[in-house]
Amino acid sequence: MQTKEIINLYLEEKIQVASNLPVDIIADVCELVWSAYNNEKTIYACGNGGNAGFVANLINDLANHPFVSEDKHRPLPENIPRLRAIDLTQSGATITGITNDIGFDNIFSQQLINDCIDEGDIVFGFSGSGNSGNVLQAFSTAKQFNATTVAITRGNGGKAKEVSDYCILIPGTSNFPGQTGGNDNNFHFEDALSYIAHMITGIMCQKIKNEYL
Secondary structure (H helix, E strand, O other): OOOHHHHHHHHHHHHHHHHHHHHHHHHHHHHHHHHHHHHHEEEEEOOOOOOHHHHHHHHHHHHHHHHHHHOOEEEEEOOOOOEEEEOOOHHHHHHHHHHHOOHHOOOOOHHHHHHHHOOEEEEEEEEEOOOHHHHHHHHHHHHHHOOOEEEEEOOOOOOHHHOOOOOEOOOHHHHHHHOOOHHHOOHHHHHHHHHHHHHHHHHHHHHHHHHOO
């Protein structure tokens, strides 16, 4: 295939993925985040490797974007409640310290415990395979404290689909170079992490505007 054909293949696959997203579950998760905001709860998110970059995108958007004016020149008034959102991947010192002392599977769960995760909080876990040990351990810890878990994964969803309260399963298979075999559909999965984050953030923006402005 020529370069242009490969690019078109990617775009055609992406359209198929977007057309078959589980919209009902995404809508439920949007409402879940809104409920957490109204009840002064915390949103946590975790993932490994490239997924950690999309964790940062989700957390940054949720913590900041809904609270900026439309012209982006000023914040919303101080009396409008903010959303507490925590990126469990952001500190290299914390992650390497926990890995060294307790083990890599505990890097997210120990942060949840240290941050006093509570009932009604939400833990997002991004895992392409659905079997990332540290994400699954974070979900297990969240359950112990009656927090809600949201997995975003692909393929058959792995163990994350079985143990999470909500599972957004990114559909499809791919013939695009770099996301075949064991990495099947992984680029489209990672793209979907971004636009699902933007869907949640946009809904939050609208709801906060309708509620307070």
